[in-house]
Amino acid sequence: MGIGKKLKVRIIFGVVSGLFFAITMWLLDSYYDDETFNINKFLFHFIFFGIFQGIISGFYIKKDKPE
Secondary structure, eight states: OOOOHHHHHHHHHHHHHHHHHHHHHHHHHHHHSOOOOOHHHHHHHHHHHHHHHHHHHTTTSOOOOOO
C-alpha cells in the first residue's frame, strides 16, 4: 500500500514551492534589510507556505481516470 499519485504530487509541490518561497524571502531580507540568515524565519516560511501550497494544489490536480 503506497501513497496515491495525487498525494505524492501535492507533497512534492508543497516542498518545492515552500523552499522557493523561503529562499526568495531570505534573499529579499538580506538585500533590502541587511538582515543575517535566521533559521527560524526560514523554517517558518518553508513549512507554512509549503503546507498552504500543498493544500491549495490539491484543487488543481485532476483525478486519475480509470482505464
